[in-house]
Amino acid sequence: MTDGIPGRGQYTEEARRHRLDWLRARTGAELPSLDTTSLDARALTGNVENLAGSVEVPVGLAGPLLFTGDAARGSVVAPLATTEGALIASASRGARAITAGGGVTTKVLSQRMIRAPAFEFADIATAARFTDWLRAHRPDLDEQVRLASRYARLVDVDPYQIGRYLHVRFVFETADAAGQNMTTAATWQICRWVHDTLAGDDGPAPIWMLLDGNLSSDKKVSVASMLAGRGTRVVAECRIPADVVGSVLKSTPAAMVKGHVTLLLGAQQAGIVGAGLNAVNIIAGLFVATGQDIACVHESGVSILSMERDGDDLIATLLLPALVIGTVGGGTSLPHQRQWLTALGCAGSGGGARFAEIVAGFALALDLSTTAALVSGQFADAHQRLGRSQQADRL
Amino acid sequence: MTDGIPGRGQYTEEARRHRLDWLRARTGAELPSLDTTSLDARALTGNVENLAGSVEVPVGLAGPLLFTGDAARGSVVAPLATTEGALIASASRGARAITAGGGVTTKVLSQRMIRAPAFEFADIATAARFTDWLRAHRPDLDEQVRLASRYARLVDVDPYQIGRYLHVRFVFETADAAGQNMTTAATWQICRWVHDTLAGDDGPAPIWMLLDGNLSSDKKVSVASMLAGRGTRVVAECRIPADVVGSVLKSTPAAMVKGHVTLLLGAQQAGIVGAGLNAVNIIAGLFVATGQDIACVHESGVSILSMERDGDDLIATLLLPALVIGTVGGGTSLPHQRQWLTALGCAGSGGGARFAEIVAGFALALDLSTTAALVSGQFADAHQRLGRSQQADRL
């Protein structure tokens, strides 16, 4: 194809410049800022094809927020990559309130990644027989997983029969990686083993298969992921005295709780998945800064927020049921990304739980601040004041 | 607070360096790559608080993809910011298939942005009376909107009564901006006018209000947004002859359609919002490259994919019901972001529709390629081959 992007398969700075020049010629745009990049094309073989340049996203600091969690402890400052004014200011305000109340407690409840192939059978009876066969061969499945991956551990085999088709959720723990790829490899290994083992047999052999039939909800928002978990399931909790709610958040525990219940009922009426507020602002900011798969912001953005009064205090909690994150692999080894991860104390092995807890803690801080703003009308004011004034009507 | 982030409210390079040094001292991390940034701190007053540095995300080129849409026409190359190997290769494969089939037709169906305050009343009767009052005062509402914004246009006032509370979806068209902020300002103006007008009156005055009660689904995934639209609603369509499906996608129309129906039923079983595959990979890549609000990847990632056979051809369409995008405001004026937007031909006024159509076209290309890969088992192979080999088990 004469019009094709040049340098296909080449991971060099020369190829990058070649593509950029080609794009300039093609579009007539000068693109001066794209000339240089600090990225090393040769190091990106696993990250991007047809490299042409980069995009630089500003990173601001939110916090500090005091953590008293399982993996996240002490005062933490969060680097958020964002272009949306007021976000960091609001998260920091929430962090001040929580810290003044004694900090946020955080806890990872589970970590898992899923692939869910769909197998077609001659009839519903064979599909049901296959379900039994699969259960009986669980040790063989574990063995196949070991052949495909040193890190993936099969923790559940969860079948859903829809007519003649059997969707099987293969559920793995994947250590520090988000794990989509090792999970795919392990499941593919299982699928080939199933095929080979049942071929020519009179066992319940599938007659067709699809590597994933959506029961994994990969890159999708689903109630299934909110229920069963996908990625890291993490919870955060704080207690804030009424006087701090008043002085920092300019609200009262009663007003916050009333606002929260109103938001909950609104969420139900709208058919929202989850019942949070804007946790995804924090998730997106930390995902971009630390090299997570940014597309996973979609599925990771679901949250369930609670608020209650206890005596004079406000107790608030946040559940992130499906945070798809990793501290190795993907973009986490790129220079800036790795260093922001390091600044969070989350780089490398064992950092995943701490990272998840930091996300949950700051997301709770932001939701508190936003709820207070919505309740009192500060929300509209804040967006107008913080850097919006000069462009007032453009946004 | 002695531990606070330094330089609060200062938008200078000096303040940025001060914060970075403070973070280094605090964390013990050297963070060498964060030393420099091409961003001008003074230009970021509307984008980020507490700037400390940046993150550089690689951008690769996907395509070319031939468009025959309303706003997007001709051969387009898409800059995708990503760190996930195989994504650009897969999207480009889909683009080759579509282009060989005559291109992708695209169309924007609507553009709108929503704020939905919740008003509390003394009883359900007063809430119902307020609904009537609001309808009767529609010209006044339009007038208030004009006072608050030159661009926002109120197109619908849509009430939802839950007990004594009335949630009102104020629906706006917001031209080239994503519009959350102008919508907030306009709605806030309405709310103050409602309050002032009904105060002391014996009309149906609200006794409390919340600036948004979740009926806007702002930063959330909801069926309401999938139904009524939020942001830009855009659809893409292509027709690919069987021989192209075979030569480029290594599949057949029949297998693709069978895979699609299996995915659809799986989506239903899982309670997925929408029924697509991985459109969000394109959405995230283009959002980051062009300075969209990255948190909006969450709500924008919903899609509905269709596939059918027509004679020997495969017809596929993709609906993105809630793409929250803008070509002015937010991060779109940052240097790299603006230039990628320029390279797409979408910078500035009038670019929104073209941008939305490009997103939809490439998302359809990716979903076609991914469906083919899932059907034929290429999916697992592609992820292992493309740059994963050297880190095999890490992902």
Place this chain on the structure above:
Amino acid sequence: MTDGIPGRGQYTEEARRHRLDWLRARTGAELPSLDTTSLDARALTGNVENLAGSVEVPVGLAGPLLFTGDAARGSVVAPLATTEGALIASASRGARAITAGGGVTTKVLSQRMIRAPAFEFADIATAARFTDWLRAHRPDLDEQVRLASRYARLVDVDPYQIGRYLHVRFVFETADAAGQNMTTAATWQICRWVHDTLAGDDGPAPIWMLLDGNLSSDKKVSVASMLAGRGTRVVAECRIPADVVGSVLKSTPAAMVKGHVTLLLGAQQAGIVGAGLNAVNIIAGLFVATGQDIACVHESGVSILSMERDGDDLIATLLLPALVIGTVGGGTSLPHQRQWLTALGCAGSGGGARFAEIVAGFALALDLSTTAALVSGQFADAHQRLGRSQQADRL
């Protein structure tokens, strides 16, 4: 077919007995109680084919409950057809609490019925053109509706484009009838008119159509129906002083509200449509007693419940967004059914709003009683005490 059910198309007592004898011979069952029925076979031509007998469902009285609604006023006793012990006792307890607090206020917010055909077009552009064409021909649509029905009134034409297909929600008001059939007839009339008008024209003619593509959610539970309404949308509200909550419900407003929020968050986690408790018990009981379409219990059972403290009082409201009911047509003219409807004061023209309000009021009463029971552990006790003792373990 020799094995076929005898007397096809015959609406006589003789044919009924013939079928019953045939069934006895076929199954070997004696079926003594089925011998007689008070139903007149000749009067059932619009209600049932192949009549063989009947089923007698016991009806108990719940209440009285004091109404201060728009259409329902005064003390009402509700006949509930049920076989589930404790239901009527629990609803009556809730009714006592509400009545002691001054009664339940009720209000119908809207009434509508929907058919949503799906039209296929050559491409997405034609589908979009058809949308415009339909809007431009709204007066013609109204005219077609008048040709098909004296009662149906077209109130909205609401298009949803999915690829090349256009689903159009034709929204009607249907007076005292549930209206599925008149809506079907009117929509079918529109479809034929569309076909005839665009045939041979160069207008945007559909190439295929489906009388309903699920956007009506007919006989299904959907967020669309919860949002936009289907059938009658009705709301109920009550205020109960703390001492009545204590003496009648054996609970406190604080405990009730705490229970309610816990249920709300649980509903979100489970992906429940709506956020109620067990309103459907009342809906089913009143539907069976009064000859409603019992299958509509499925779609009608969605509810949104709220509870709040106001000073020492408990305020509770219930929204039933999609109550598919009628007071003419269907089973409402059968002898028992008509008389229970008469006892409720809802028989005939104009009774629909009163009936909907009565359903909502008693459903709120039951949810209050059930919440109190769940909070305090009475729930388990009540089910064991009320008639369950002798069969303890059977249920």
Place this chain on the structure above:
Amino acid sequence: MTDGIPGRGQYTEEARRHRLDWLRARTGAELPSLDTTSLDARALTGNVENLAGSVEVPVGLAGPLLFTGDAARGSVVAPLATTEGALIASASRGARAITAGGGVTTKVLSQRMIRAPAFEFADIATAARFTDWLRAHRPDLDEQVRLASRYARLVDVDPYQIGRYLHVRFVFETADAAGQNMTTAATWQICRWVHDTLAGDDGPAPIWMLLDGNLSSDKKVSVASMLAGRGTRVVAECRIPADVVGSVLKSTPAAMVKGHVTLLLGAQQAGIVGAGLNAVNIIAGLFVATGQDIACVHESGVSILSMERDGDDLIATLLLPALVIGTVGGGTSLPHQRQWLTALGCAGSGGGARFAEIVAGFALALDLSTTAALVSGQFADAHQRLGRSQQADRL
């Protein structure tokens, strides 16, 4: 209360008449048909309080339908209690098509009933500790269940932590009963044991509990029930040659499949739970005829329908994920109800699986007939023809 319903707690014919007379006096309605009932008031102590009469619902015969299922085998005629014309005719037409194709294969996949109390803890850490404690005490839980019920068997303990609250789905198999009551009793027993065991201990004692926090989805429609099952999960399958589709259903396999995919995408757009058509018509008809809890029509009505072409044949399947049924307890022992259950061959122990399979088989038959009707426009015609003519516009 002087206005109270008379004869509270009395299960006699005298008390029934007393109430009826009281109702007549109260409402001024004559209610002549309610005078007599064949029901024995004394036998209804577990079924209904404040008995005042009954309602007689006509029962027609649908079928015959040939079953080749696990529990349902041979030709079956289904008694459907309904007042909606065309339903039985349509189901019978579908049954003819399926029978001509060789019959319907059916299979029960699982049976379970759930209670899901919510426990509050001092903080999220204690809630997590309680989760571990509960897992470690599984044998004790089994023992408590045995104390409460001879039939219930605890098959899963499935925790969901939302902040400081732990919702626990206690999942039981309950033999021939629907099992809500025995499940409640067993769970209540567990709750009391938990309370007693942890009281005064330094273990992770709950500080508050709610007998059910909606994670059971009792009497609600949820994705959780569609996924994990509630009641009986049953699947049906048939294969119909093209000539039978043509002669009986007046359609073609291609048109049926096209219609089905259109309905699927419509279901997704509308946010329908499940992806069926009108299975609930059969469910409601068989539930009323056989004494099931009619309120369970709400949660039981969810379905997932599939249609595919295989050579010249149409293959269709239906999944009912949450059919809440029993063949003992509740209304199944009333005279008519018991006899209709007997006529189905489902009365008493072991009948549950057969009953579920019959429901699924006839629901598939109806959905086939309805799809054919929607595709070809017969739908509108059938409703007008079958008994509607004389009341044309009333419905």
